[in-house]
Amino acid sequence: MRAIFLVGFMGSGKSKLAKQLATKLNCTAIDTDEFIEKQEHCTIAELFEKHGEQHFRDLERQLIQELDFLQRIVVATGGGLPCHSSLMEEMNRRGTTVFLKLNAKELHHRLKEPKRKMKRPLIANKSEEELLDFITDKLEERELFYNQAAHVFHPTKDDFSDLIQWLLLHERNS
Ligand code: S3P
16 A cells, blocks of 8 residues: 555644554554654754754655655654645655645634644744634645645545545555
8 A cells, every 4th residue: 555645734633544544544654743753852842942943844854755665654744744845746756645624713723722732833822813814824825735635635524434435446546
């Protein structure tokens, strides 16, 4: 089975879905944020603070290149990963991409929760109102990349079993 890459905004549920898919498809789930945190021995927030965002983006690019050698993986990518260094094209070349699509209001509802907000340095210091503006603008910018995914999955509307069916069919045809 080709690698499966889940893309989408922060808070769209990529990590949880990657684990569910990996269990169902007998693959390994990889979370790019978790992987980088383990590799660098610090949290994403600390990494941004100590070395800046660009360093984190370099680590994301390296990681996608390294994953090339692995088979049967479901990768939950960080929300910004598909939007730099031609990584969306790269993931489309290497495997099957799925965009977890939620609208700005739904994302805001999830991300305003302090536990979710605080671990994400790009939104940690935003008020509720600033957060909604940020999500609205960033989502519009990033959907240009996310929309290049092979498949769109609406976490609150679509069925998990339909996604599995689609993935199996897509795999057979590719
Ligand atoms: C980011 C999303 C985060 C994490 C980092 C930057 C982004 O991942 O990679 O905080 O630029 O959208 P999640 O999408 O898992 O929150």
